[in-house]
Amino acid sequence: MKTKKSIPFKISKKLIWISSISLGILTSIPKIVEHHFILAEAIADFIVTTCFSLLIWYYNSYMIPAYTKKTGKREVISLQLFKGLIVGLALMLVLSLIQYYALSHLSFGPNILMYEVRGVLINLTFYMFIHLLYQTHLNQQVVQELERSMSANLAAQYELLKQQVNPHFLFNSLNTLKYMVETKDEQATAFILKLADFYRFTLGSLKLNLLPLREELAIVDAYTYLLKARFEDGFNLQQQFNAASCETFIPPFTLQLLIENCIKHNVVSLEKPLNIHMYTENDYLVIQNNRQLKQISEASTKLGLENINQRYLHLSEKEIVIEETNNTFTVKLPLIYENPNN
Template sequence: MKLTHSYQIRIIGILVVALLRFGLFGSATLEMEGRITLQGLIDNILIASVIIWETSRAVVLFFHRRYALQLSVKRYILETFGVLSANGILYGVIMLLHESPQEILAVKPIFLLYGFLYTFLFGVLVAAFYELLFYMDAWKKATQEAEELKKINLMAQLESLKNQVKPHFLFNSLNTLTALVEKDSVQAVKFIAELAQVYRYLLQSSEKELIGLDQELQFTQAYFFLLRTRFGEGITLKMQVAENLMNCLIPPLTLQILLENAMKHNQVSVRKPLDVIIQSEQDWLVISNNLQPKRGTVLSNGMGLTNITAKYKILNQPEVIILKEPNCFTVKVPLIKAQAA
């Protein structure tokens, strides 16, 4: 159960407010009337404390639900005004329950103002206490999510590294490099540079939860260069991403995993080229490829797409959209604004 819904905290909090009110109300009553009645204790301390606590708590919960993702000055001003209004109404009701309108009008305004501020002060303390509980809940949740995301990142990184350092991958890369050295030494040097960039990115991104979209796209271009060098016109890549989205964030290796997924399940040849398109649609990145399934059974553990969808879930982002049509396979991933990360 969340701390904000704990009955134990509410009971203890009400008793604390009652004790504080007794310290102020009791001394003032003794000074003015010379005694404290049991009815006065129940009405002005215990019942009033319950009403103040529950009213202020209800105001905080309302604004938390209404502005759950907005930790702004506006929200806190509205919340303070809400507590002020609720406790002002509360103070008026308490006065009417114990005094007639004529008796209330006979009281000096300064005393009425003191009573109102006195009630409002406790309301603000209760509201501040619940805001602290919300912060503690959010901090605990964020800590747990960070730990889970680290585990998922590690799994994705290990899976990616495992795929990259497979003997056949290294063998194919070395074969490609050998052929380039014999035919085109300039291209061979570029191939080595791009290969180094791919591995550098894999190592650097392993400790990050999110990375800039521009960096992910640069890495994807380097990785695609290796694929293009090997498969030639058997694979194509088109990027159409809006410039204003380059500052957005994305879980690292997302695009590489999707490229690997496309190659794993589809034929790649000059006669049947695999066409991959990466484009932006509003706040989404859309990765699609034509479907030309490989013959026979393709062994797959489904870890790639599972890791991507799990990461976005942990980050409280919209769900990843996966669409499989007769001639096209599409994955849509939400882009994360830098300030919301």
């Protein structure tokens, strides 16, 4: 399942230019309405304010997201605010000096100080506005990611439900039971009880995101009994788990789905037994089987493994590991430990 890429943070260029030109016009109006109107001063005010606004817009639009990504801090009053103010003061000083020397025949008086104050106000206004826009953008990204995660989890649970009530498995189980009854097999009653146990486990665990590994192994035991009745010595399952690993957690029916996947793609017979080995290794639960692929194999969609992977990403933010050789197929599931705070 492919995840959508995050939408980058952008501010409309039209907004940047219109607001900057508007500020330039507003700051030049006092010069225009003066009794002794000097066109050069009004134009200089307009150019300085517009250029300063444009540069501050682009500076803060780049630096605020970069600073937040780097530090993880989202406070309004931060080191980036003071850096921006210093840059703004220096920038306004440079523009004012350029204006002063370009129009040295005019007497500007205390205008440079006024420009600096104006620059601080513009800088603070833009900083607060861009900071608000960026925080809104981040919140929208979080909401979208949560919605994608929930959608992926629901899709995985739906696929899991479809596989749990696999009509082929039920059909094969009933056929095995029919044969046992017809041959008056003494294990027929035990088979019925295990089949009932398996579907009771299925119905009881559908709404759970996680369950202890020891409970998952109980499901596997019931499932294995049914498979042994069908394949006899053509199917072998070995388990090696210590007490500590049994107290970890796992998404319901993960092991059953992996076993079913092994049977789906490999030959299972008395001449070529399918051997599955389950054990823990370096914070992973390992499921390994010998590869003896069917000559006419069912088409693999990889949905089963992908859905298991999506569930692990959703629940533990860790991916499963898949390793293939000519002789073995291995799936490693990250162990999920109990969080005392949740």
